[in-house]
Amino acid sequence: MSRILEVKNMTMDFGGLRAVNRVNIGMQQGEIIALIGPNGAGKTTFFNCVTGVYTPTGGDVMICPPQGELQSIKGAKPSRISAKGLARTFQNIRLFPNMTVLENVMIGRHNRLKTGIVGAIFRPPGTKAEEEQVLHDSYEILKKLNLGQYANDLARNLPYGAQRRLEIARALATEPFLLLLDEPAAGMNPQETKTLESLILKIRDTEKVSIFLIEHDMSLVMSLSERIYVMDYGKMIATGTPEEVRNDPAVIKAYLGEDVSA
Numbered sequence: 313m314s315r316i317l318e319v320k321n322m323t324m325d326f327g328g329l330r331a332v333n334r335v336n337i338g339m340q341q342g343e344i345i346a347l348i349g350p351n352g353a354g355k356t357t358f359f360n361c362v363t364g365v366y367t368p369t370g371g372d373v374m375i376c377p378p379q380g381e382l383q384s385i386k387g388a389k390p391s392r393i394s395a396k397g398l399a400r401t402f403q404n405i406r407l408f409p410n411m412t413v414l415e416n417v418m419i420g421r422h423n424r425l426k427t428g429i430v431g432a433i434f435r436p437p438g439t440k441a442e443e444e445q446v447l448h449d450s451y452e453i454l455k456k457l458n459l460g461q462y463a464n465d466l467a468r469n470l471p472y473g474a475q476r477r478l479e480i481a482r483a484l485a486t487e488p489f490l491l492l493l494d495e496p497a498a499g500m501n502p503q504e505t506k507t508l509e510s511l512i513l514k515i516r517d518t519e520k521v522s523i524f525l526i527e528h529d530m531s532l533v534m535s536l537s538e539r540i541y542v543m544d545y546g547k548m549i550a551t552g553t554p555e556e557v558r559n560d561p562a563v564i565k566a567y568l569g570e571d572v573s574a
């Protein structure tokens with residue numbers, strides 16, 4: 313297995329608040345890992361620093377795409393990072409509600425197009441073929457996420473769990489090697505969470521995409537993750553297998569707010 317992500321001593325300060333404090337996280341190709349921690353621990357800020365929403369105030373973010381070379385992406389724009397093969401979803405659903413389900417995925421696919429704005433206006437011969445390919449690929453992605461029957465519905469009319477799956481479909485349309493999911497099960501009912509769980513496994517196994525998730529649903533985290541990182545107040549307080557993390561006194565203390573190991 314090869315290393316695809318290496319975050320070294322990442323620090324993020326907001327004025328006097330250190331939201332992420334010298335965090336180190338590494339990831340191998342094909343892994344499913346999770347970042348957990350109480351509210352305000354710094355998890356989303358960490359994702360924002362990896363995906364270019366913020367430039368970390370300290371440390372570095374290195375990636376090594378499966379067919380690429382080791383490189384730093386610290387300070388790169390989100391669109392550039394996405395083009396390099398890192399895709400993400402957000403804690404709050406960010407779909408285009410008045411566009412169809414298929415159009416939402418086509419937008420995700422857009423950054424794989426060779427034709428730029430000039431092509432879109434003057435429509436040289438290759439443009440039409442490329443557009444048809446985008447349409448075809450987007451529909452295939454929808455089918456993989458069990459969303460084919462909704463293709464022509466407006467995104468806002470989808471059931472909640474399907475909207476969350478659509479966010480994942482749009483992220484997958486960019487052909488990532490690493491997918492970062494920020495609380496994908498938030499607001500889902502148990503049945504939707506179960507569907508999500510098998511979907512995440514399917515994406516990893518059939519699409520060969522590595523998965524990094526932030527999640528509060530502990531049963532989902534424990535059953536999916538090969539390794540878990542635990543943050544509290546910006547610091548990494550534990551790392552290990554689900555079994556190791558579950559029994560770690562520092563983790564129990566962070567969640568319960570008291571020292572149960574005493």
Ligand SMILES: Nc1ncnc2c1ncn2[C@@H]1O[C@H](COP(=O)(O)OP(=O)(O)OP(=O)(O)O)[C@@H](O)[C@H]1O
Pocket residue numbers: 326329331349350351352353354355356357358403
């Ligand atoms: N843009 C910002 N400006 C100032 N402070 C921020 C900013 N973004 C996050 N913070 C602060 O950084 C800390 C970490 O927040 P973050 O959202 O990363 O936590 P989290 O672990 O994702 O929490 P949750 O599980 O509730 O989503 C919090 O104290 C938060 O208020």
